[in-house]
Amino acid sequence: MKIVVCIKQVPETNDVTIDPVTHNLDRRGLAGVMNPFDKNAVEQALQLKDTDSDAEVVLLSMGPDDYAESLREGMAMGADAGVLLSDRAFAGADTLATGYVIAQAIKQIGDVDLVLFGRQAVDADTGQVGPIVAEFLHQPQITYAASLRLSGANEVTAERLLEDTKQTLVATLPAVVSVRSELNTPRYPTPRNIQLSFAKPLTIWHHDDLDLDDSRLGQAGSPTIVTKVYAPEPVKRELTPLTGTPTEAASQLIKALKTRQLI
Amino acid sequence: MSSTTAAAEKLLLQMVDDYTAREIAPEDMPMDAAGDFPAGFMQKLTDTGFLGLMLPQEFGGAGFGPEVTATALNHIARGNASTAVTLEGHFKTIDQILKFGTPALQQQLLPSANDRIFAFSMTEASGGSNPMGISSTATREGDHWVITGDKIMITNGGLAQVYCVLVKTAPQELSVFVVDQDMPGFSFGKREDFIGLRGTPVGEIVMDHIVVDDDHLLGKLGDGGMIGDSAHDDARILMGAVLTGIMEHDLKIATDYAKERKAGDKPLTELQVTHRKVADIAMRKETTKLLYQRAAQLKAAGQPYSEEAAMAKAHGSRSAVSAGDDTLQILAGYGYSREYPVEHLIRDARAMEIAEGTVEKMRSAIATAEFSK
Numbered sequence: 001m002k003i004v005v006c007i008k009q010v011p012e013t014n015d016v017t018i019d020p021v022t023h024n025l026d027r028r029g030l031a032g033v034m035n036p037f038d039k040n041a042v043e044q045a046l047q048l049k050d051t052d053s054d055a056e057v058v059l060l061s062m063g064p065d066d067y068a069e070s071l072r073e074g075m076a077m078g079a080d081a082g083v084l085l086s087d088r089a090f091a092g093a094d095t096l097a098t099g100y101v102i103a104q105a106i107k108q109i110g111d112v113d114l115v116l117f118g119r120q121a122v123d124a125d126t127g128q129v130g131p132i133v134a135e136f137l138h139q140p141q142i143t144y145a146a147s148l149r150l151s152g153a154n155e156v157t158a159e160r161l162l163e164d165t166k167q168t169l170v171a172t173l174p175a176v177v178s179v180r181s182e183l184n185t186p187r188y189p190t191p192r193n194i195q196l197s198f199a200k201p202l203t204i205w206h207h208d209d210l211d212l213d214d215s216r217l218g219q220a221g222s223p224t225i226v227t228k229v230y231a232p233e234p235v236k237r238e239l240t241p242l243t244g245t246p247t248e249a250a251s252q253l254i255k256a257l258k259t260r261q262l263i
Numbered sequence: 264m265s266s267t268t269a270a271a272e273k274l275l276l277q278m279v280d281d282y283t284a285r286e287i288a289p290e291d292m293p294m295d296a297a298g299d300f301p302a303g304f305m306q307k308l309t310d311t312g313f314l315g316l317m318l319p320q321e322f323g324g325a326g327f328g329p330e331v332t333a334t335a336l337n338h339i340a341r342g343n344a345s346t347a348v349t350l351e352g353h354f355k356t357i358d359q360i361l362k363f364g365t366p367a368l369q370q371q372l373l374p375s376a377n378d379r380i381f382a383f384s385m386t387e388a389s390g391g392s393n394p395m396g397i398s399s400t401a402t403r404e405g406d407h408w409v410i411t412g413d414k415i416m417i418t419n420g421g422l423a424q425v426y427c428v429l430v431k432t433a434p435q436e437l438s439v440f441v442v443d444q445d446m447p448g449f450s451f452g453k454r455e456d457f458i459g460l461r462g463t464p465v466g467e468i469v470m471d472h473i474v475v476d477d478d479h480l481l482g483k484l485g486d487g488g489m490i491g492d493s494a495h496d497d498a499r500i501l502m503g504a505v506l507t508g509i510m511e512h513d514l515k516i517a518t519d520y521a522k523e524r525k526a527g528d529k530p531l532t533e534l535q536v537t538h539r540k541v542a543d544i545a546m547r548k549e550t551t552k553l554l555y556q557r558a559a560q561l562k563a564a565g566q567p568y569s570e571e572a573a574m575a576k577a578h579g580s581r582s583a584v585s586a587g588d589d590t591l592q593i594l595a596g597y598g599y600s601r602e603y604p605v606e607h608l609i610r611d612a613r614a615m616e617i618a619e620g621t622v623e624k625m626r627s628a629i630a631t632a633e634f635s636k
Binding site: 033069072073076188189190191192193194195197198 | 267270271273274275277278281282311312313315316320323324325326327
């Protein structure tokens with residue numbers, strides 16, 4: 001079984017700025033860590049590998065060269081290999097353009113049975129790339145999985161946890177699943193596995209290493225246009241204290257509500 | 264340093280920080296109150312591979328070097344000095360087996376150091392800083408050695424399963440043997456009830472005619488004093504790191520409090536008296552850090568580091584007690600309360616003015632080294 005886990009490196013801090021031209025998050029120069037939700041996806045893949053010694057777990061990420069640090073961390077957790085998609089041509093991609101490149105890379109890795117994503121990235125919070133990749137791959141998808149197991153030779157069963165609903169879904173493989181943090185507690189990379197991870201293969205694929213339609217890449221290939229990013233102004237409300245006895249205060253309240261035609 | 268080594272060390276410290284924040288620091292206050300670590304705590308630390316952090320990869324460890332090993336203990340001590348000292352005791356003992364053990368002894372013992380805690384024991388009721396005052400002996404009987412004696416105040420005593428023990432093999436000859444808790448004649452004695460580092464077990468072992476072969480001798484007969492000094496040197500670097508971590512903890516408590524607390528209508532951060540205390544804590548912390556890192560660099564480079572290691576511990580331990588005192592004064596009544604960690608940081612730091620050689624002994628060692636130049 002071959003499992004690809006898509007991971008993203010996100011800024012370690014919440015103190016990010018917005019690029020004044022593109023209105024996208026400006027991640028330049030910020031120390032990065034693996035997106036916390038993606039660690040749940042890595043852990044799920046490793047648990048499947050724990051029960052199937054033939055299983056192979058490949059981590060996949062897209063971003064600048066320093067995103068290799070998160071791939072290495074996932075390999076220290078136990079993944080077998082890492083692939084980083086890094087090229088200036090991919091920069092500025094929205095979720096659609098990102099999903100396209102990742103899907104093309106998954107096709108190139110080949111014979112992938114299961115693609116796992118974290119629920120969403122904590123920097124942009126869209127949760128869109130997993131479903132987009134599933135569409136590009138023409139594969140079934142399950143999002144927000146709070147449990148996941150192989151339920152047959154060629155299928156997975158997941159419990160999908162929504163705000164007030166639980167669904168049990170079965171998908172035939174190959175499939176794409178995005179997982180919630182309730183799924184598991186990610187393991188720590190041990191000091192020894194950190195050292196050994198540097199002997200595992202980490203491949204960087206550039207633009208020319210993939211079969212790509214250039215019109216779908218980067219900012220030019222991104223239909224999303226961010227026109228403005230802003231923090232909402234706090235609403236200032238006038239406070240009118242209610243005075244006197246409780247009865248008098250209640251009368252004042254009823255009068256105020258009637259004046260505003262609320263009752 | 265290669266880029267791979269630097270990347271691995273960065274990842275290690277990232278993991279150490281994460282693990283410390285989630286698993287170790289939350290147990291700091293409960294461990295101090297209980298005088299022990301909670302059930303499952305040490306097993307989880309073991310399962311996460313901490314015991315093999317500096318053990319060479321050929322023995323199943325991670326093989327990290329002296330500098331990052333010390334830095335890792337520095338970071339752990341920011342959240343819990345007791346746990347860092349437990350690892351310090353284990354690592355210094357592994358170091359001696361690596362330096363002085365035969366290849367056969369290393370192969371026999373060291374793979375288990377990933378799962379079992381090791382300890383180095385010198386002190387007895389009749390001698391601590393004076394090794395010649397000890398009473399434990401190893402006597403030759405046929406092809407074997409028979410070890411008898413009583414060792415006290417052992418860091419990790421009662422927790423560790425493997426012990427390097429300093430004994431007399433002749434009236435004026437000190438040697439070190441390795442014994443295992445599973446050997447006939449081995450038993451545990453009293454556990455100390457110390458005022459600080461209360462999450463680090465410190466206890467006694469009793470050796471009643473333990474029989475070992477020649478291969479359990481560390482180094483040569485008569486090397487005991489030298490091996491003991493070496494163990495102290497390695498421990499003192501790591502204690503400098505632990506003390507730095509304690510002072511970083513003090514500094515965070517002091518600055519966080521000063522930013523929020525007002526005296527009259529002025530924040531503490533605007534008072535010169537606070538400036539002086541915070542600056543002093545920061546300078547003590549930074550000088551101790553530089554000293555332990557310097558000693559670790561020398562060790563990694565294969566150069567003498569005994570004097571620098573003594574400086575790291577002597578300067579660091581007094582500095583950490585003073586830093587804790589200044590932090591307590593900034594927090595005033597809250598600092599004096601057991602509800603907050605400041606008072607126990609002072610008790611933790613105070614232990615290291617005694618353990619691994621008293622500060623007085625450190626100063627003698629430093630002065631002797633200076634006279635010999």
